[in-house]
Amino acid sequence: MSSPLNPTLSTPTIGVFDSGFGGLTVLRALIARIPQARFAFIGDTARLPYGSKSRRTIARYAAESARFLVEEQGADYLVIACNTASALALDAIQEAVPSSVPVIGVIEPGAEAAKRASKTGDVLVIATDATVQSHAYAAACQARGLRALEKACPLLVPLVEEGWTTPDPFAFSGTEAHAAQAAAAPPQVAVTAEVFRIYFAELTAEAASLGLHPDTLVLGCTHYPLLKPLIQQAIPAGMQAIDSAESAADKLVSYLETAGYPSAPSAESVEFASPETAIRCFATDSVEKFERLGPRFLGRPVGQVRLVDLGG
Secondary structure: OOOOOOOOOOOOEEEEEEOOOOOHHHHHHHHHHOOOOEEEEEEOOOOOOHHHOOHHHHHHHHHHHHHHHHHHOOOOEEEEOOHHHHHHOHHHHHHHOOOOOOEEOOHHHHHHHHHHHOOOOEEEEEEOHHHHHHOHHHHHHHOOOOEEEEEEOOOHHHHHHOOOOOOOOOOOOOHHHHHHHHHHOOOHHHHHHHHHHHHHHHHHHHHHHOOOOOOEEEEOOOOHHHHHHHHHHHOOOOOEEEEHHHHHHHHHHHHHHHHOOOOOOOOOOOOOOOOOOEEEEEEOOOHHHHHHHHHHHHOOOOOOEEEOOOOO
16 A cells, blocks of 8 residues: 655644544554654543533534644644544534645544445444444444444443453454463453453344344444454454554545555554654643553553643
8 A cells, every 4th residue: 555755745744633542542553554654642631521512512622622733733634533523523623624634533434444344234333322322333334335233332441441451452363362362361351351242242132133144343432442352252253343443544544645645554564653753642631641541542652741721
């Protein structure tokens, strides 16, 4: 997928926005593909969770973060690494920034990846309550000729933030790697695995009652990549897990390649970016928590997180 660098182009600045810090999994995928870019990430931690807010309020909050990334950090591209904002505020974000700045959410790329992966046309989606209630994934899948069944899995996010995941949550490849991860995992991981199995059993039972034959599972939350090893162990061998964080990164890569920027082919096929990759992280509150939990999602230290005030 890589292409020669256009010498007339400057290094792109990519702005990434989330209501918290789960979107650092999207940033991780972006850095692995475009290590030569500059990145600015903001987590609106003072005003999360977005899922409990009205659509109008979510749109205002998201637009403020988008303007901060474009106007103060010079972002040339915006990636909305928040499923709730992608579902409910993408139009407002696009209106808040210049039309020259492409805006990419996580839902449409996830649905596109599901379309490419599914042979039966039946797709399962796991996400947070707010994302499921928006039915954004179902609508995006339906627009692509897929039948999608969504399920909220509210216990998974706090388990991830508690650290009840495998020691290396980004070790995705091969059943032997999965087995090694399971053997090395702390006992708390068994609780997370069992919670997922219960949710998945309920979801597949509902799918069967509707006559669906799903062969694809969309991970519709940016926390879920940290659960990918145990998810891949639990789902049927023929089912493919779609990581919406990876899909959003792939979408941006296609924009950059059109503009002439080079990219790495895949986050799983290249060594992770060097420490010199330029990353600036901002939060609207809970800087200490961001600095403590962020490396778990980013796969490297987040550095000093700067506090910013975007208003009430």
